[in-house]
Amino acid sequence: MRPRPASLTAALLLLLAGISPAVAESVAIIVNSENQQNFTMQEIKYIYSEYIVSWPSGKRIERYDLPPDDPAREVFTRKVLGLSARVAALEEQSRSVNNSARNPSREKRAPLVAAAIVRSANALGYVSLPYAQSLVGVRIMHVIKE
Amino acid sequence: MPSKQLVYLGWLCCLLLPASALAITKQEAEEKLQTMEQDIAFSKEQFYDIETELSHLMKISGYMDMEYHVSREKGSYPQFRLHHFSLFFNKNITEKWRFFSEIEYQDGPRYVSCNSPDQNQNCDDQVTVRDTSGRNQSFATMKEADGGIFAEAFNVTYQLRPELDLRFGREFTPAGLWNVDHYPPYLATQQAPQHIRNIFPRTNDGISAFGVQRFTNTFLSYNVYLGNGEYNSGAGDGNASKSLGARLSITLPAFTQTEAGLSLYHDTWNNGSTKDATGVHLRMKANDFTIQSEVAHASIEQVSSNTVESLGYYLQAVYDWRAFSFGYRYDVFDDNTANGVKSPTYGAINSLIFNYHSAKNVVFKLEYHMESYEDSQVDNYNHAIASVAVHLGE
Structure with missing residues (x-):
C-alpha cells in the first residue's frame, strides 16, 4: 500500500520541526503506601499553589513536580491548576525568586519522583x-483522566 | 560422515564451548545478585545523602535583562540599556530558618577610585577612616561612578508555625501585586505601572510577620510589618516613630484562581510629615487569561499643614497562548491630585504587550507605550521597548 502524500508531508513537517507528538495520558497522584491521609482535588490544587503546606497530621508535605516538558505535567497542571505547564512552572519559579515560596516543589523525572515517594x-x-x-x-x- | 554434517558439528562445538566456559553455579549467581543489590542500595543511599547535602548549600541564582528603547520623546535617542543584573543568594539554614538576599547591579555599574592606575588625573579629595588596628588612614575618594549597586533584599525568615513566619532584615515592601511579584523574567512589561514605588515604598528595613490562614477553600494571606520608614538608609532611622504596614489578601476558588486584597501603610518622615497609603488589588485567572488591577492612594500631611495626595491605578489583561503572551494595560498616575481634580502631573499610558517565552528561563518582550500628560508644557509621546530577560537558576 502506498503511503498517502498528506500523511508523509505531515510526518516530514513534524520531523523538520523537531516535534515529537507527546502522548497525553491519564495521571495518578501518588503517595507512600503507608500514608492513608487524603486530600480532595481542590486541596491538591492549593498544595501546588503553596497555600496548603502540611498533611492533616501536621507534617510538612514533600511536594514533587515533573519537569515542564513531561506530558504528564501538562495534563496535571491543566486539569488541577487550570494552567499550562509553562505558566505553572513560571509561577513556581517566581514564588521562589521573590522569596514568597512557602513549600517549594522538587522537580524530578518520574523514576526519581516514584523513588522519593516510596522512601518518604x-x-x-x-x-x-x-x-x-x-x-x-x-x-x-x-x-486525573486526560 | 558427509562433510556438510561435519561442518555443522564443528559450528555447534564452537557455539557451546564458550557457553559452558561461562556457566556459573546457582550459588555463584545468587552471590552476584546479592552484591548487585547491595551496590544499588548503597548508590541510593549515596544519592539521597548528596541530595540532602545539596539542599543545605548556599544557592546562587539571579537574573539579567537588557533593553532596546526607541522613543519619540524630544531629545531621546534609540538606545540599549543594561537594565539589571541581579544575584540572589539563598540558603536553608535549618528546617525552620532560611536566608535570602539580592544584590542588584543596575545599568552596568562602574566605580573607579582615585587610586586606580587607570586614573591619570589627581584627586584632591580624600577620606579618612579608622583601620582594623584603630589607626587613621586616608584614602582617595571615588573619581567616577556609573549605574548603581543596591542590596535590595537581605533577610532571614523563621517559621514559627506552618501558618506563621517571622522575617528580619530588608525586604520588598509587601504591598499590592507588582511590588511583590516584580522580577522582569516574570512580568509582562519592563516598564512598571507609574504608581509602583511612588505610593508604597520600595523596601522595608525592619521586621515582618506573615502567613496563610485557611477557611475551608478560601485562604487569607496576611503580612504585618514594622520598619524605619522612607528616606532612611540601612544605617538606622532619623526619627523615633516607626513605619507600620499590612497586606491582607484573600484567595478564592472562583475561576481558575482569584486573589483580592488590601494594603495599608503609615509613616512619619524625618522632616515631620506623615504619610498614609491605601491600596487594593485584584488578580483573576481564568485558564490562560489573567486580569490584574491595582489602585493606590497616598495622603501626605506636610509640616506646613498642606496635604498632598497621590492616586494611581492600572488594569492589565494578558492572554497566554503556547509560548506567547499578548496583553494590554491602561495605567494612570497623578502625584498631586486634590478632590479628584487632575493636576498637571496627571499621566495616562496605554500599553500593548507581546512576550515570547523561548525557554522556561528566557523571555523576549516587545512593549509599546502611548503616554499622554495633562500638563500642556509636557509633550505626549509614544515609545517602544524590546527586551530579553533571563532567569539564571534552575
Missing part, C-alpha cells in the same frame, strides 16, 4: 497512570 511517608507527587500502576510501595490517591 510525607511525600506527594504525580506520574503517568500506567507508570503508577507498575510501582510497588505507592498508593494512588487520585486519577
Whole structure:
C-alpha cells in the first residue's frame, strides 16, 4: 500500500520541526503506601499553589513536580491548576525568586519522583497512570483522566 | 560422515564451548545478585545523602535583562540599556530558618577610585577612616561612578508555625501585586505601572510577620510589618516613630484562581510629615487569561499643614497562548491630585504587550507605550521597548 502524500508531508513537517507528538495520558497522584491521609482535588490544587503546606497530621508535605516538558505535567497542571505547564512552572519559579515560596516543589523525572515517594511517608507527587500502576510501595490517591 | 554434517558439528562445538566456559553455579549467581543489590542500595543511599547535602548549600541564582528603547520623546535617542543584573543568594539554614538576599547591579555599574592606575588625573579629595588596628588612614575618594549597586533584599525568615513566619532584615515592601511579584523574567512589561514605588515604598528595613490562614477553600494571606520608614538608609532611622504596614489578601476558588486584597501603610518622615497609603488589588485567572488591577492612594500631611495626595491605578489583561503572551494595560498616575481634580502631573499610558517565552528561563518582550500628560508644557509621546530577560537558576 502506498503511503498517502498528506500523511508523509505531515510526518516530514513534524520531523523538520523537531516535534515529537507527546502522548497525553491519564495521571495518578501518588503517595507512600503507608500514608492513608487524603486530600480532595481542590486541596491538591492549593498544595501546588503553596497555600496548603502540611498533611492533616501536621507534617510538612514533600511536594514533587515533573519537569515542564513531561506530558504528564501538562495534563496535571491543566486539569488541577487550570494552567499550562509553562505558566505553572513560571509561577513556581517566581514564588521562589521573590522569596514568597512557602513549600517549594522538587522537580524530578518520574523514576526519581516514584523513588522519593516510596522512601518518604510525607511525600506527594504525580506520574503517568500506567507508570503508577507498575510501582510497588505507592498508593494512588487520585486519577486525573486526560 | 558427509562433510556438510561435519561442518555443522564443528559450528555447534564452537557455539557451546564458550557457553559452558561461562556457566556459573546457582550459588555463584545468587552471590552476584546479592552484591548487585547491595551496590544499588548503597548508590541510593549515596544519592539521597548528596541530595540532602545539596539542599543545605548556599544557592546562587539571579537574573539579567537588557533593553532596546526607541522613543519619540524630544531629545531621546534609540538606545540599549543594561537594565539589571541581579544575584540572589539563598540558603536553608535549618528546617525552620532560611536566608535570602539580592544584590542588584543596575545599568552596568562602574566605580573607579582615585587610586586606580587607570586614573591619570589627581584627586584632591580624600577620606579618612579608622583601620582594623584603630589607626587613621586616608584614602582617595571615588573619581567616577556609573549605574548603581543596591542590596535590595537581605533577610532571614523563621517559621514559627506552618501558618506563621517571622522575617528580619530588608525586604520588598509587601504591598499590592507588582511590588511583590516584580522580577522582569516574570512580568509582562519592563516598564512598571507609574504608581509602583511612588505610593508604597520600595523596601522595608525592619521586621515582618506573615502567613496563610485557611477557611475551608478560601485562604487569607496576611503580612504585618514594622520598619524605619522612607528616606532612611540601612544605617538606622532619623526619627523615633516607626513605619507600620499590612497586606491582607484573600484567595478564592472562583475561576481558575482569584486573589483580592488590601494594603495599608503609615509613616512619619524625618522632616515631620506623615504619610498614609491605601491600596487594593485584584488578580483573576481564568485558564490562560489573567486580569490584574491595582489602585493606590497616598495622603501626605506636610509640616506646613498642606496635604498632598497621590492616586494611581492600572488594569492589565494578558492572554497566554503556547509560548506567547499578548496583553494590554491602561495605567494612570497623578502625584498631586486634590478632590479628584487632575493636576498637571496627571499621566495616562496605554500599553500593548507581546512576550515570547523561548525557554522556561528566557523571555523576549516587545512593549509599546502611548503616554499622554495633562500638563500642556509636557509633550505626549509614544515609545517602544524590546527586551530579553533571563532567569539564571534552575
